[in-house]
Amino acid sequence: MKMTDAAFQSSYGVSFRRFCEVMQRIAETRGNNRKISLFADYLRSLPDEADVALAVQFAGEGAFSSVSGKRASVGHRTVAVCAAGFCDIDYELVFRACRTATGSASEAIEKLMENLPAAIAKRKPALLSLTETEALFQRLEKERSREGKQALLTEAWTQMTPAEIKFFIRVMGQGSLRIGFESRSITAALAAAFDHDPEDVRYARMITGSLGRTAVLCRRNELSSARFRLFQPIAFMLASPVESRAVEDLTAYLAEEKFDGMRCQLHAEGGKVALFSRDLNEITESFPEVVADFSAKMMPAAVLDGELCVFRDDTIQPFQELQKRMGVKKPGAGVLKKHPVVFIAYDLLFVEGQPLFGEPLKQRREQLETLCEAHGIRRSIQFEIGEEGDVERFFDRALAHGNEGLMLKHPESTYEYGQRRKSWLKVKKPGGTLDTVIMYAHAGSGKRGGTYSDFTLGVSVRDDERYEEEFIPIGKAYGGYTDEELKKLNQAMKPLIADRFGPTYSLKPGIVVELEFDGIQVNRRTKAGYTLRFPRFRAIRWDLSPADAGTLRDVERLAEEKLTADRTPQKGHRSFR
């Protein structure tokens, strides 16, 4: 079917192809202002706010908005093997040589799609719209099997030009499009396109946590509505590992103990209370005792940032106990009694109609103290760091409490929602824990005979250019689980079995295990280059998916952390009041 010129023009306007052409032009343009004005012109020309939202999201966040927590979850190797098949070339010999020469798989694929007769014959570019492209990403996200994902990729690429395919792969990866055009420039382009103050756009972006949502507000001229609203969660401020940041003066920070619990945002007004988890999901129903506690306080409208912990016998209980509560929608009376949860506040974001994000921490803290005093709310204790050596002392004390370590917070910092900068630093027990994926299950012997009780666990190298696999082994662990958990684990394994080698099953990624270990050693004979010392199960994380697993980079970072000195408990000290 041949389109009329007018029909072509209108479908071209909102097409993914045009988006890619604009991205390519931005890549080929030097100077931020020129890049920004190119993108602004493009955004202004889009007829629909939905298209503006998608274009901005694809450019700045990826196939899915960052707050959605969704990913297409297609590994590098899946993409590469699929592309080699599509182009009818040998993967090992030809594709890998092309990728090595190019230094980028997506770019090599673009060239191959353009050059190889097999690919040219298959491709019938269809001028997909931005929304049609998004629908393809949605289907990729829902598809679980690698074969299914490859079939979808093939279906998508068949309808695309080589440049579309390149950017499709990059957008799908939720990473940078590698065109020298990052988040700040994108908000600047939104401001230019719809005639707003760039600061207002950035503010709206922070409040909404989403570029797409911000784009819609810009276009509707409703930026001022990007106000914080009670019972609508906002992105959490995040902490950076202290070793990852160059900090000149630690004594400028305030310290708190870092609870080994679950981060939570508590919204309350009078008798109404809502709880939100870090991924901005509502978890109110799971913690009725916290809701009951806070609704009885009849507080003024307020939003607290804090931690949920199991608290019993005047002691914060280990994270494993809290896990028995996580994901349980309506816990029964028995569980509630056995694992009672409390909310410990450490920040105040909103009170009596007044947002406090823009206020420095020390002022938010003052108001938090007043509010907590008036309503009997548990809050962390903050202490000043007199000298650098205090950090270590406080840290040891925190561990003695069964806490994870320390949080260091800058008293002058505003609440930087959704950001991970150096205003908040975390000091954690080094070499402690790692979320891993079960790769192999080995038949146990003796007491554990008849079950699969030993496991090879892997970390993600999905986004690691050095590897082609999605996961590589990091260690073998057994023990640390109850018989009941092991039974459940063996059940859950069954649908994941990919292959069998004698007493060993190879499993598709599906089960996440939080490993605890004593240390990390460099071991060049292993694929990862590291082995864990005494790895054991800390918890089976039914609440996590393989996409949440730790990465080899995490292991490398942990390995660099130094071990701390001996820990001596200190009586009479409290981490909250």
Added chain:
Amino acid sequence: MSKETNLNYRLERGHGIILPDAEVGLDVSGNVARHIFVSHAHADHLPRDRHMHVYASPATARLMRVRGFQGDVTELAFRQPVEFDRCRVTLWPAGHILGSAMIEVETDAGRVLYTGDYKTPPSPVTEGFACPEATDFFITEATFPLPIYRWRPHEELFAEMRSFASEALGEGYTPVFLGYNLGKAQEIMHGLAPLGVPMQIHGAGYELCRVYEEAGIALGNWEKYDRATVQDGRILITPSSSLDAPMLRNIRRKRVAYVSGWATHESRRVQLTIDKLFPLSDHIDFFELLELTEKLNPRKVYITHTPNPRVVQHYLAERGIASQPLEMEGYEDD
């Protein structure tokens, strides 16, 4: 004629190949064979001994002298076989740079075609491209030996280069084209000539341009680089080695284009801080290489000047053509 399956050859120190049966040296760096042939005037193919006797095409002979060769050059016209005791040698126009020749050596052991560097379809600033109907032993370069390399037609790239230059000039920027002094610079000038804008060329390339014009190749309106006037609506053509030199640093408002087969790679943009990449190469691309090889139907292919012979070998094997890599020093980028 015998039916040997392998070619008798020897690799020479530095660069070049010796065919002992024919007493022929191809692009060798010293006086190591009875008859020595130079395929073209790029440094990695020229003798280091500047005083020996060589055979070359007329344009190569002139370019060699400009580049400092003081020995004796016997000029051979293209397509005119020359008889020696043990062989017959014919130069074929290689389409790479002005004067570039493929060298065909015929002996009792069979026909050898040595490509030097070559390009088909030919660069417009050369004598064109032609080759024998068939050969027995094909010694070919493979600078771009992967299917990610397929060149677009010169005219298409020239048109884009002209728009790049006019747009820059129109916005008050000096367009700078990065390309090496011999061959690429003249190709760029030829492509931009229709603009009629004065072009300045790096000093080392200036003398070489004269040889091109003497050979009847139009390079447009050009002059030697002059610091005082380069920013007055001129286009500058200079090798990428001058990126960090004062010459380019002095030009505050400029737009820089990189013209090379390697411009296929986006990474070059960041590595070199480039505004525009033009993947214009004077080497044969992967697809043309396979097509030409199939047409020549050789007993065996010897692959030289390549970062990776394995992929070409894989595709030749699929076509039933035997091949092997020829390890040579002196492999250089474009």
